[in-house]
Amino acid sequence: MAEAPYRHLLEVRDLTVEFHTSVGTIRAVDGISYHVDRGETLAILGESGSGKSVEAAAILNLIDTPPGYITGGEILYHGEDLLQMSAEQRREINGRQIAMIFQDTLAHLNPVYSVGWQIAETFRAHNQCSPSEAETRAIELLGRVGIPDPQMRAGQYPHQFSGGQRQRVMIAMALALEPDLLIADEPTTALDVTVQAQILDLLKRLQTEEGMGVVLITHDLGVAADMADRIAVMHSGKIVEQGTVEQVFRDPQHSYTQRLMNAIPGRVEDPDHEAPDIEAAPPLLQVHDVVKHYEVTSGLLRRSTGQVVRAVDGVTFDLAAGETLGVVGESGSGKSTLGRTILRLEEPTGGTITYRSHDLLALSGADLLAFRRKVQVVFQDPYSSLNPRMSVAAIVSEPWSIHRDVVPRREWNDRVIDLLERVGLQPDHARRYPHQFSGGQRQRIAIARALALQPELIVCDEAVSALDVSIQAQVIELLAELRDEMGLAYIFIAHDLHVVEHFADRVLVMQAGRIVEQGTSAQIFAAPKHSYTQALLAASPVPDPAVQAERRRNSLTPAIAS
Amino acid sequence: MGQYISRRSVHGLVSLIGLLILVFFLSRLTGDPTNLFLPLDASVETRQEFAERHGFNDPLLVQFGRYIGDLAQFDFGTSLRQQRPAMDAALEAFPTTLKLAAVTMFLAISLALIVGALAAYRPGGRFDRTASVISLAGASAPDFWVAIVGILVFAVSLRWLPTSGTGTWLHWIMPITVLLIRPFGLLVQVVRGTMISALSSAYVKTARAKGVKERVIIFVHALRNSTLPVITVAGDQAAAIVNGAVIVETIFGWPGIGRLMIDSIIQRDFAIVQATVLLTAVAIFVMNIVIDVAYAVLDPRIRHN
Numbered sequence: 001m002a003e004a005p006y007r008h009l010l011e012v013r014d015l016t017v018e019f020h021t022s023v024g025t026i027r028a029v030d031g032i033s034y035h036v037d038r039g040e041t042l043a044i045l046g047e048s049g050s051g052k053s054v055e056a057a058a059i060l061n062l063i064d065t066p067p068g069y070i071t072g073g074e075i076l077y078h079g080e081d082l083l084q085m086s087a088e089q090r091r092e093i094n095g096r097q098i099a100m101i102f103q104d105t106l107a108h109l110n111p112v113y114s115v116g117w118q119i120a121e122t123f124r125a126h127n128q129c130s131p132s133e134a135e136t137r138a139i140e141l142l143g144r145v146g147i148p149d150p151q152m153r154a155g156q157y158p159h160q161f162s163g164g165q166r167q168r169v170m171i172a173m174a175l176a177l178e179p180d181l182l183i184a185d186e187p188t189t190a191l192d193v194t195v196q197a198q199i200l201d202l203l204k205r206l207q208t209e210e211g212m213g214v215v216l217i218t219h220d221l222g223v224a225a226d227m228a229d230r231i232a233v234m235h236s237g238k239i240v241e242q243g244t245v246e247q248v249f250r251d252p253q254h255s256y257t258q259r260l261m262n263a264i265p266g267r268v269e270d271p272d273h274e275a276p277d278i279e280a281a282p283p284l285l286q287v288h289d290v291v292k293h294y295e296v297t298s299g300l301l302r303r304s305t306g307q308v309v310r311a312v313d314g315v316t317f318d319l320a321a322g323e324t325l326g327v328v329g330e331s332g333s334g335k336s337t338l339g340r341t342i343l344r345l346e347e348p349t350g351g352t353i354t355y356r357s358h359d360l361l362a363l364s365g366a367d368l369l370a371f372r373r374k375v376q377v378v379f380q381d382p383y384s385s386l387n388p389r390m391s392v393a394a395i396v397s398e399p400w401s402i403h404r405d406v407v408p409r410r411e412w413n414d415r416v417i418d419l420l421e422r423v424g425l426q427p428d429h430a431r432r433y434p435h436q437f438s439g440g441q442r443q444r445i446a447i448a449r450a451l452a453l454q455p456e457l458i459v460c461d462e463a464v465s466a467l468d469v470s471i472q473a474q475v476i477e478l479l480a481e482l483r484d485e486m487g488l489a490y491i492f493i494a495h496d497l498h499v500v501e502h503f504a505d506r507v508l509v510m511q512a513g514r515i516v517e518q519g520t521s522a523q524i525f526a527a528p529k530h531s532y533t534q535a536l537l538a539a540s541p542v543p544d545p546a547v548q549a550e551r552r553r554n555s556l557t558p559a560i561a562s
Numbered sequence: 563m564g565q566y567i568s569r570r571s572v573h574g575l576v577s578l579i580g581l582l583i584l585v586f587f588l589s590r591l592t593g594d595p596t597n598l599f600l601p602l603d604a605s606v607e608t609r610q611e612f613a614e615r616h617g618f619n620d621p622l623l624v625q626f627g628r629y630i631g632d633l634a635q636f637d638f639g640t641s642l643r644q645q646r647p648a649m650d651a652a653l654e655a656f657p658t659t660l661k662l663a664a665v666t667m668f669l670a671i672s673l674a675l676i677v678g679a680l681a682a683y684r685p686g687g688r689f690d691r692t693a694s695v696i697s698l699a700g701a702s703a704p705d706f707w708v709a710i711v712g713i714l715v716f717a718v719s720l721r722w723l724p725t726s727g728t729g730t731w732l733h734w735i736m737p738i739t740v741l742l743i744r745p746f747g748l749l750v751q752v753v754r755g756t757m758i759s760a761l762s763s764a765y766v767k768t769a770r771a772k773g774v775k776e777r778v779i780i781f782v783h784a785l786r787n788s789t790l791p792v793i794t795v796a797g798d799q800a801a802a803i804v805n806g807a808v809i810v811e812t813i814f815g816w817p818g819i820g821r822l823m824i825d826s827i828i829q830r831d832f833a834i835v836q837a838t839v840l841l842t843a844v845a846i847f848v849m850n851i852v853i854d855v856a857y858a859v860l861d862p863r864i865r866h867n
Contacts, residue, residue: 057767091773091774092773094770094771102764102767102768107764107765108765110768113783114862121769125775170768173768173772
């Protein structure tokens with residue numbers, strides 16, 4: 001396509017999008033203006049609910065009407081207002097001149113068609129070439145985005161690809177017709193850090209080759225610092241600040257941006273907390289050579305095929321009372337299985353676990369019940385771990401109906417209110433239901449439920465991973481406070497290294513079921529010894545554009561196959 | 563894939579055996595056929611001789627053992643009433659029912675897919691509201707009533723269509739229409755529901771972002787994902803018809819397996835009851851395997867699991 005005389009590739013002016021809901025009209029996007037030029041990356045930075053994804057959907061005419069309506073503004077593409085065009089004109093622009101990649105790739109690829117077919121569809125939709133040529137070009141594209149053996153993989157289906165590979169497929173699909181503008185909506189959010197680094201590399205390389213303009217929608221300050229030339233910060237449907245990446249990171253003007261920059265998780269200032277001495281007292285929990293293997297079965301009688309998946313493969317560590325242990329690893333590292341084994345939600349294949357010098361694996365009946373009272377859990381997804389049909393009061397008091405001797409029934413109401421206040425909620429929240437709360441609030445409810453039995457140890461399985469950064473920081477702060485007040489020990493399982501950096505006393509790094517490195521947080525972060533820990537740290541983008549630019553120059557990003 | 567089918571076959575075989583046992587003993591609960599077959603004034607000796615000849619005096623377990631032994635040699639028993647192999651009678655009636663079921667289900671599924679998909683495209687629109695009312699009414703209409711009213715209006719008053727029997731294509735219209743109403747109504751509801759969720763799915767968004775035409779989005783992307791629940795419900799409905807559309811076949815004098823079954827139950831012609839049940843059970847068993855295969859063909863996630 002010939003270079004248009006208009007100044008900007010894309011210019012959005014005073015765009016307003018409203019949603020008509022049962023509780024009234026919500027202005028999801030409220031008069032925002034920005035522009036992107038060729039070869040440039042604009043990051044739109046915002047937390048969930050800020051309207052950043054709705055804004056992106058508007059460019060591609062993807063807003064569901066009803067309930068969403070664009071009530072004002074212009075979206076100028078090469079100076080022409082997309083909003084004045086017919087649906088057919090916009091369909092022709094979609095995929096050919098403006099393309100988009102999405103976050104949840106498993107949901108965004110059609111499960112019943114092969115990936116080759118889906119990539120070739122971009123050509124077919126715009127009648128760019130014959131069907132057989134479309135297939136050949138789809139295979140070429142797969143190779144170009146770094147999928148090995150593209151000829152064979154083109155015939156496979158989305159569920160046969162890993163998350164990182166699916167995002168590569170998505171990118172191939174979007175770049176098929178060499179669009180001028182790419183909109184990337186949280187393209188790496190669900191991915192492991194090392195895979196994220198590869199995808200960001202790929203995007204950067206393709207952008208340089210094609211000279212595309214990129215609108216990168218993200219909540220991750222590190223990704224924004226790494227990728228963006230300019231940044232627009234969105235909050236409650238408005239762009240509160242815009243500028244070059246250096247300006248926004250070095251000298252944020254708006255109070256929201258300043259808060260966001262300070263809310264980088266892990267930066268918990270907790271001077272009251274001292275790491276307990278592991279040598280001094282007998283440990284609270286001793287895990288020795290724990291192994292969890294899953295047998296792969298097949299056939300009519302589900303006979304074992306002799307193959308085993310070594311989810312946890314010989315893990316040994318101690319945990320002192322009142323200690324916070326971070327367990328870090330990527331998906332498939334066995335960190336969650338380890339957590340579930342310690343909770344006795346899974347029976348280990350081998351090894352021993354001792355809790356206060358009792359053999360945990362031999363417990364049953366009343367002893368097991370007593371153990372369950374002392375060890376509680378907070379899960380990742382605050383949407384599915386709370387029963388939607390139970391009020392908050394019922395959720396928080398449920399443990400007492402199982403462990404009957406903890407709190408007499410007439411005191412339940414008062415104790416629920418105590419607990420809610422302790423986790424930073426209001427007493428009148430007790431009567432409400434989970435759907436009436438935000439993600440961060442729900443996680444507070446889950447913490448209140450865990451505290452109800454006055455445990456000694458709480459296993460937090462990715463407890464803040466689903467939350468926005470500023471909320472993450474708040475929840476971690478709460479956990480740190482509770483630790484100091486109640487002497488709690490935590491096993492804090494996370495895929496994000498920076499979350500545990502300042503919060504954990506000690507850190508275990510897991511890879512493929514084994515502990516590859518352990519030490520105090522300071523040791524791990526200042527001087528990682530194992531190459532995998534080094535790779536993890538290097539792959540995780542830091543929210544500092546200067547550091548990221550330096551890294552890109554040195555190309556420190558490791559190449560670990562996804 | 564082969565493994566998948568063989569596993570399903572074993573499951574099917576186990577339920578088939580269970581069904582045979584159940585039908586054998588339950589039909590014996592309806593009473594002694596001797597009294598029905600012999601004239602009221604038949605002597606005790608004649609009755610005794612009749613029961614002895616047909617083995618009705620043996621203990622039930624012995625009778626059952628004999629039945630299973632015969633089955634193993636593909637002997638399905640002899641009809642008391644018709645004095646010929648029971649399976650012959652069943653096989654004679656079955657194709658008529660199968661044809662009726664095939665035509666009905668083909669029409670019901672095709673119509674429901676089109677109507678349901680179009681209704682789902684604009685939920686709450688005029689077409690959707692009309693389709694919802696019609697399909698709900700269809701799904702809840704009692705078929706015997708529709709059949710009788712149909713005969714009254716189109717056969718008796720208007721004289722457009724024959725009241726019953728087979729022969730010309732005109733004979734097909736009323737039985738098919740009556741049989742069609744319920745599966746069509748149900749299927750429209752199912753297609754509409756699954757299509758609405760498919761059309762608001764993430765992969766449809768991706769297709770729109772690629773610039774795929776709406777027609778392709780509805781009929782290629784969304785519809786294929788919606789077919790699985792549709793097949794399940796359609797299979798259920800088809801099974802009901804194959805099992806003998808007893809009421810409709812009786813009302814329209816349709817010489818199918820349903821009418822044969824009900825007649826033999828009334829006459830305590832156990833051999834035919836057992837033969838018809840066995841035949842329809844095998845047919846439904848085969849159909850279920852076909853449905854399982856269809857699942858695997860339509861959804862690669864099932865194929866690879």
